[in-house]
Amino acid sequence: MEQLATQLFIGLSIGAVLLMVAVGLSVTFGQMNVINMAHGEFIMIGAYSAYVTQAVLGEDLAGWSFLTALPVAFVAAGVIGVLVEHLLIRRLHGRVLDTLLATWGVAIILQQAARDIFGAPNVQLMRPEALQGGITLAGVNMPFTRLTILGLAVGVVVLLALMIDRLPHGRRMRAVLQNRDLAEARGVNTSRVDRVTFFVGSGLAGLAGVAVTLLGPVGPSVGTLYLVDAFLIVIVGGLGHLRGAVVAAFALGVLNTFVEFSTSATLARAAVLLMVPVVMSGFEVSLLTRFLALAILAVGLDLAWGYGGMLSLGHGLFFGLGAYAMAMHLKLEAAGRDMPDFMVWSGRSELPWWWEPFRNAGFATAMALLLPAAVAAAMGYFVFRNRIRGAYFAILTQATVVVFTILLVGYQGYTGGSNGLTDLETMFGLDLGAVSTQRLLYFVTAGALVAVYLLARQLVRSRWGRLLIAVRDTEDRVRFLGYNPVAIKVVAFALSAALAGLGGALFVPVVGIVAPEMLGAVASIEMVIWVALGGRGSLVGAILGALLVNYAQFTISSVFPAGWSYAQGALLVVVIVAAPLGLVGLLRSARGRFDSRIVPTLATKER
Amino acid sequence: MSNELLEIDELRVGFDGFLALDGLSLTIGDGELRFIIGPNGAGKTTLLDVATGLTRPTAGSVRFDGAEIAKLAEHKIVRRGIGRTFQNATVFDALTVSENLDLAASSHRRWGLLRPPALSGELESLLEDVGLAQVAHDPAGSLSHGQRSWLEIAMLLAQRPRLLLLDEPVAGMSKAERAATGELLVEIASQRTVVVIEHDMEFVRQFAEHVSVLHAGGLLREGSVAEVQADPEVQRLYLAPDHGDEASDTDEALDANELTAATAR
Numbered sequence: 001m002e003q004l005a006t007q008l009f010i011g012l013s014i015g016a017v018l019l020m021v022a023v024g025l026s027v028t029f030g031q032m033n034v035i036n037m038a039h040g041e042f043i044m045i046g047a048y049s050a051y052v053t054q055a056v057l058g059e060d061l062a063g064w065s066f067l068t069a070l071p072v073a074f075v076a077a078g079v080i081g082v083l084v085e086h087l088l089i090r091r092l093h094g095r096v097l098d099t100l101l102a103t104w105g106v107a108i109i110l111q112q113a114a115r116d117i118f119g120a121p122n123v124q125l126m127r128p129e130a131l132q133g134g135i136t137l138a139g140v141n142m143p144f145t146r147l148t149i150l151g152l153a154v155g156v157v158v159l160l161a162l163m164i165d166r167l168p169h170g171r172r173m174r175a176v177l178q179n180r181d182l183a184e185a186r187g188v189n190t191s192r193v194d195r196v197t198f199f200v201g202s203g204l205a206g207l208a209g210v211a212v213t214l215l216g217p218v219g220p221s222v223g224t225l226y227l228v229d230a231f232l233i234v235i236v237g238g239l240g241h242l243r244g245a246v247v248a249a250f251a252l253g254v255l256n257t258f259v260e261f262s263t264s265a266t267l268a269r270a271a272v273l274l275m276v277p278v279v280m281s282g283f284e285v286s287l288l289t290r291f292l293a294l295a296i297l298a299v300g301l302d303l304a305w306g307y308g309g310m311l312s313l314g315h316g317l318f319f320g321l322g323a324y325a326m327a328m329h330l331k332l333e334a335a336g337r338d339m340p341d342f343m344v345w346s347g348r349s350e351l352p353w354w355w356e357p358f359r360n361a362g363f364a365t366a367m368a369l370l371l372p373a374a375v376a377a378a379m380g381y382f383v384f385r386n387r388i389r390g391a392y393f394a395i396l397t398q399a400t401v402v403v404f405t406i407l408l409v410g411y412q413g414y415t416g417g418s419n420g421l422t423d424l425e426t427m428f429g430l431d432l433g434a435v436s437t438q439r440l441l442y443f444v445t446a447g448a449l450v451a452v453y454l455l456a457r458q459l460v461r462s463r464w465g466r467l468l469i470a471v472r473d474t475e476d477r478v479r480f481l482g483y484n485p486v487a488i489k490v491v492a493f494a495l496s497a498a499l500a501g502l503g504g505a506l507f508v509p510v511v512g513i514v515a516p517e518m519l520g521a522v523a524s525i526e527m528v529i530w531v532a533l534g535g536r537g538s539l540v541g542a543i544l545g546a547l548l549v550n551y552a553q554f555t556i557s558s559v560f561p562a563g564w565s566y567a568q569g570a571l572l573v574v575v576i577v578a579a580p581l582g583l584v585g586l587l588r589s590a591r592g593r594f595d596s597r598i599v600p601t602l603a604t605k606e607r
Numbered sequence: 608m609s610n611e612l613l614e615i616d617e618l619r620v621g622f623d624g625f626l627a628l629d630g631l632s633l634t635i636g637d638g639e640l641r642f643i644i645g646p647n648g649a650g651k652t653t654l655l656d657v658a659t660g661l662t663r664p665t666a667g668s669v670r671f672d673g674a675e676i677a678k679l680a681e682h683k684i685v686r687r688g689i690g691r692t693f694q695n696a697t698v699f700d701a702l703t704v705s706e707n708l709d710l711a712a713s714s715h716r717r718w719g720l721l722r723p724p725a726l727s728g729e730l731e732s733l734l735e736d737v738g739l740a741q742v743a744h745d746p747a748g749s750l751s752h753g754q755r756s757w758l759e760i761a762m763l764l765a766q767r768p769r770l771l772l773l774d775e776p777v778a779g780m781s782k783a784e785r786a787a788t789g790e791l792l793v794e795i796a797s798q799r800t801v802v803v804i805e806h807d808m809e810f811v812r813q814f815a816e817h818v819s820v821l822h823a824g825g826l827l828r829e830g831s832v833a834e835v836q837a838d839p840e841v842q843r844l845y846l847a848p849d850h851g852d853e854a855s856d857t858d859e860a861l862d863a864n865e866l867t868a869a870t871a872r
């Protein structure tokens with residue numbers, strides 16, 4: 001019982017830290033509709049402010065450093081927060097995705113700056129003498145440090161509530177929160193309100209940072225850890241609702257101490273993925289869904305190429321098989337009892353027998369995965385068994401995808417020819433044009449991507465994944481350990497193809513069309529570019545690459561169509577020459593912990 | 608030596624008309640520790656290549672434990688119980704030392720392949736034995752030349768083959784490392800059958816009992832170290848005529864070794 005109460009107490013104190021973080025996140029989000037990925041770094045700034053304060057005050061005044069650090073951290077984090085708001089977030093007003101990416105960049109920069117200034121290892125602050133020891137109440141041991149944190153959080157929340165309730169700024173805040181345009185029309189200077197809100201919100205994270213130093217050593221990436229939970233709190237507690245945040249924060253803090261909660265970066269990303277559609281327009285949501293579907297393909301391609309050394313210039317084939325399998329079903333759904341329109345135009349009077357089973361949604365979905373896997377397995381078996389590798393393999397896959405598109409175009413009566421399968425309107429009875437359907441597709445696709453990522457991560461960390469890397473670098477040596485590299489490669493290639501198929505199947509309902517040009521030779525090479533830019537041999541790299549490149553392509557080509565090709569080409573050249581391991585490779589080497597695991601990719605004999 | 612484990616009969620291997628092995632016959636008994644020596648280009652490595660499926664013979668047969676293996680795929684030969692090391696130690700540079708070892712010990716696993724690598728206590732003590740416990744989590748690519756050889760030997764042991772074929776295992780090692788390797792080999796040979804190809808004569812003298820001398824793709828002599836050393840033809844061909852000064856002899860052997868290692872690269 002006492003054990004339980006002690007646990008509960010520890011949980012509450014962690015909840016208190018989370019609360020201070022989440023409250024800031026919640027107000028900035030609620031008011032400005034901004035997902036600030038750098039919010040966690042304000043915690044880090046607060047923590048290092050405490051560290052610097054202690055260093056400046058020296059040992060004699062160590063007892064006072066905690067109290068002194070509080071205002072210092074609040075102002076430091078607040079000021080940097082306002083700078084970020086002023087220089088970046090304001091300029092990206094209303095562009096949620098841009099803000100997310102840009103503040104992510106800020107987070108990376110701030111972390112790196114901390115690493116350069118204070119060093120990568122964690123630092124431990126001296127605990128003020130007054131806070132040593134604790135009290136035992138009814139058998140529950142309550143250290144002063146944790147009591148202080150609790151008190152601090154309660155004080156902060158009460159003050160914030162009072163401010164929102166009583167102060168003029170609070171009233172303006174509420175006005176902006178309720179209706180930004182109306183508030184503006186009434187003469188409220190919304191940008192000033194935003195600035196103050198941002199200052200306070202960031203400052204609160206700074207206070208949380210000081211609190212964190214009481215719990216243990218802190219390092220440059222301390223913020224990432226808490227940001228994950230803070231996102232969850234904001235989502236669970238309701239956006240912009242203080243009371244919800246308080247309950248959710250303490251609940252999560254307690255949960256954290258009882259359940260070994262895996263606070264990994266994955267969860268952070270997953271949490272962000274959950275939040276995104278709430279704030280985006282239907283169009284933006286479907287745009288992002290498209291990119292996420294392509295990211296699933298990128299994970300598959302990275303498994304084959306980055307980990308397995310099988311450079312496929314023909315993944316459009318597998319993407320296409322998945323996309324067409326799904327599109328055939330949707331086309332039949334759209335046609336109802338009639339024949340698909342293009343077949344009528346081609347003068348066919350009867351549905352081909354092999355179209356028939358695609359009326360069944362389950363069959364179509366299964367085929368979207370199995371068909372690419374089976375084709376890849378068969379192709380891989382004959383190619384790998386004959387020890388064909390590297391450039392020959394790449395050319396072979398490219399040739400296969402060319403043949404595939406020629407067949408698609410040539411048999412117009414069966415495939416819709418070069419127009420592809422168009423006018424797909426419903427999926428499983430849902431209107432594809434409806435915003436609710438688009439949100440649903442988003443969640444399904446995002447969920448699939450998270451699942452695929454976790455599965456792939458598990459795989460590459462397993463013996464099988466290590467073996468795949470061994471095969472990539474020194475295939476022949478693997479044989480002399482008693483393994484058959486052909487089997488390993490066939491499985492990897494088939495899995496890679498199945499993921500491409502899954503990406504294709506999820507892509508089709510979002511865009512409502514599939515055409516040969518989306519999966520041809522050029523498209524297949526572009527897929528490789530995503531992985532190359534993001535960083536082969538890194539799953540996160542592949543995902544990032546797919547998202548960033550497609551996003552950039554969308555942005556640039558809509559204003560300056562020719563520009564995209566130049567940008568893409570130039571980027572590829574620069575990356576391949578200067579950073580063969582892509583963006584992730586650059587980040588890793590910048591962090592000074594270049595993962596030697598993937599270094600040999602550089603020297604990989606691509607015979 | 609009633610039981611023959613490896614029987615090589617009239618083996619012929621040609622490369623574009625050039626015969627690397629020319630009617631070689633050789634048997635290795637179960638439980639033996641055999642050294643194979645011979646000048647550069649004698650066909651020693653080719654012999655191992657054929658026995659492990661890397662090179663296909665033009666004619667002749669290779670029987671392991673009574674069954675013909677010359678036409679089997681490499682990994683199938685390994686699964687029957689033959690393991691080898693390479694003249695230039697080959698390990699997986701991108702993986703850590705312990706991952707290398709774990710993979711070597713895991714080829715019999717099925718679903719276990721889907722689990723993360725994990726060293727059993729036995730493998731950990733093997734790492735201790737070869738002095739790599741300290742660097743267990745370093746990438747194998749960062750090892751020194753000697754350490755790589757040790758890792759490869761440890762991987763070979765982790766495979767638990769019945770017959771171990773080692774191609775110049777002490778090439779490039781220091782004198783102390785050579786001694787340690789020799790002792791390890793003798794210890795292994797008490798439980799398994801071991802064939803060592805060696806170039807360094809001092810090493811052979813120290814640890815070998817039974818020696819086969821290869822020359823120009825055929826078997827020149829076979830016998831105890833003393834017998835082989837005393838053979839005038841072997842002396843003329845391969846050994847220094849005067850054995851009075853051991854030190855200089857070793858130096859020569861060392862140089863020869865480095866030369867082989869260098870050209871092989």
Ligand SMILES: Nc1ncnc2c1ncn2[C@@H]1O[C@H](COP(=O)(O)OP(=O)(O)O)[C@@H](O)[C@H]1O
Pocket residue numbers: 622626627645646647648649650651652653654
């Ligand atoms: N793959 C190959 N192609 C052509 N010649 C080879 C090949 N492998 C070995 N040889 C030749 O066969 C002969 C025997 O080589 P090897 O077995 O490596 O000798 P050893 O290991 O005894 O020094 C050498 O003359 C070598 O040049």
Ligand SMILES: [Mg+2]
Pocket residue numbers: 651652653694
């Ligand atoms: Mg040799």
